[in-house]
Structures are given as C-alpha cells and as structure tokens.
Amino acid sequence: KGIIGGETFEYTCLVGTMTQEVHDSAPAIRDACAASIFGHAATLEADIKAARKQRNLAADWTAESLARHTQAVLQGGFILAKATGDPDLARESVDHLIRYVRGLFGVEPDTSEASYKERST
Secondary structure (H helix, E strand, O other): OOOOOOOHHHHOOHHHHHHHHHOOOOHHHHHHHHHHHHHHHHOOHHHHHHHHHHOOOOOOOOHHHHHHHHHHHHHHHHHHHHHHOOHHHHHHHHHHHHHHHHHHOOOOOOOOOOOHHHHHO
16 A cells, blocks of 8 residues: 555556556456456465465465455545545545455454555545
C-alpha cells in the first residue's frame, strides 16, 4: 500500500491497462498480459498455502483462487484511482483486501492499524 502514490503511471499496472485496451483486438498481446498477471498472482500461492497449513484451515477456497482475487482487487483499485485521479481509492481497496484476508484466516483485525483514510484525516 505504501507504494501507491505519485502519478498513476508510477504505481498502477501497465499490463492491466494493456489488457483492458487490447483484449479483443490483439489476442497475442492479451495472452502475454494474462501470462504476466497470472504469473504475478502465482508468486503469492506458496505463501498462502503455507499460511493455510500453519493455521490448519480446511476451507472451500484455494491458494490459487485467493491469489487471483488479490490481483483482481489490486487491478480494480488501480482502475478506480485512474478514473478519479485519487490514489486513496486504490489504498482503500488494499485496506479492504487486508480485512478480507484476515477474516479468511481467522485473524482478528489489528486495531492499532487505522485505515489509510483514518490516518490521513
């Protein structure tokens, strides 16, 4: 969340933008973008699997699906930030993602950490 700031091109995902622009018109570029996005999501899978094992979770979701969801939330937050010029919307998405993941793993909210909006007001 700390890297979200400055000009939107400095913190958003070029690959996500390219995907939105060319998904119908350039299948080869779309496929390369998909490989990049899903490849990045895959880097989270081992940590998610380890966390599930550590907490002994028998859940109806997989490490792969949570990794993809993480990508979806981040990409969506970037779109909202671009649409409004407000990076706080991307940070807000990250805050919600953190709360969601804590809930999945049965971790109580960290009350010492205020949301970005609460810290900045």
